[in-house]
Amino acid sequence: MPRVAFTRHLQRFFPDLADGEVPGATVREIVDELERRHPGLRSYLVDETGRLRRHVNVFVGEEPIRDREHLGDAVGPADQVFILQALSGG
């Protein structure tokens, strides 16, 4: 099962969020499962059209996902998914 790791910044809003195994064959399925486990989390990662927020990055392994519109990138059982905030701000 894929393993998901989060930026610690999200724990400010979701204190129970912890790295771990999350089922899913695509990034979108993993985000759907995360929303079931942590209601409201999806809106921190994607906007209401389903598009990844401009300053959020998701990696499968070391590769940034390509489909930021629909999160259709495939995830294998042995993959690690990283959900991070982009380097931006001021």
Added chain:
Amino acid sequence: MSDHLVLGTRKGTLLLDRTSAGWKARPIAHAGMSISYAARDPRDGTLWAAMDHAHWGPKLSRSKDDGKTWENLSQIAYPKGARFIEQHLPTPGKDASNDPTTYKDAALLKVWVLAFGGRDEPGTIHAGTLPGGFFTSRDGGETWELNRALWNHESRGGDLFAGDATSRNQWGGTPAAMTYGEFVPGIHSIVVDPRDGKRMLVAVSCAGVLETTDGGATWSGRNKGMLNDYLPNPEAEWGHDPHFITQCAEQPDVLWQQNHSGVFTSKDGARTWARVSKNDVGVHFGFPVAADEKDGKTAWLVPAIGDDQRMAPKGGMFVARTTDGGATWEQMRQGLPQEDAYDVVYRHALDARGGRVCFGTTTGNVYVSEDRGATWACVGHHFPPVHSVRFAD
């Protein structure tokens, strides 16, 4: 008089209390998060903050215990199928007049302003957003609904949920949206008539002012008498750039508007406007305006030199006050910096209550007047850039 202030800043929400030793700030809330607007609901005391989080998206936060704890709420979201006609910034050498109309799915970029319903409407809260949305909650902020009558207004192409545009879009983008990499319209002012919460005005950058008298079921433009300096027809119905509109609470038909093209006032509930700018006393460009609650002839502005510079005129700040409906303006400078000041005051960062007036600047300075603007005292020089200032009793 109000002894409390709430500030929305670039780095969080600040509550300030007036003590025997002067105004004192409490520890910052939402530390590190940009707050686009913060205010207290006068009906039940709830504090509200619109978080403009760069990474995780815009979110609302509220406190029901005077700022001791805050809870993050569900997201304001555009419904599926909410589209708008895309705006394109002019590109040198490109004639866009024959380009096909293109549409974009709406996603929330920013909650720009919050307004509270009438005393007869407990739980009703309104929000103005980018891109160009007017949302209402009837349950104290638990759920929000896009006002479709305004979203589908003929001035923006008609009902795009149903299909292609049926009229010409008259709503232009606001430079305030370019922070988000987009050029879309925004609603920054919501005025609720204290006599009847179903009567509201909204101001849109860039389109103008619209009114509803039936709780948002229908909307009409209210821009008669408005003038603009940047379109071929200065009296065009649409295309105006109101920076902020506000109301005299006890004479609700008196309205004030700081516009890109000067200062305007209305004595008939926005049916007609008249320009009252006095360039010879430095009153023309600026962002905020505050109205006295009792006297419809008294209002305050913080002018800026503009629109090519957008900072304090000649390096010296002043507040402009009229007590005769805009016929004359006084420059109030006592206590404000008169050299090397580059501050500008955003549209929501000036407020007046019971003779006290307060403003905060992009440079992080906050000033309060206890005598209707005649003299000013600095509350602090080192606040984050200030987005909004509201008295909070």
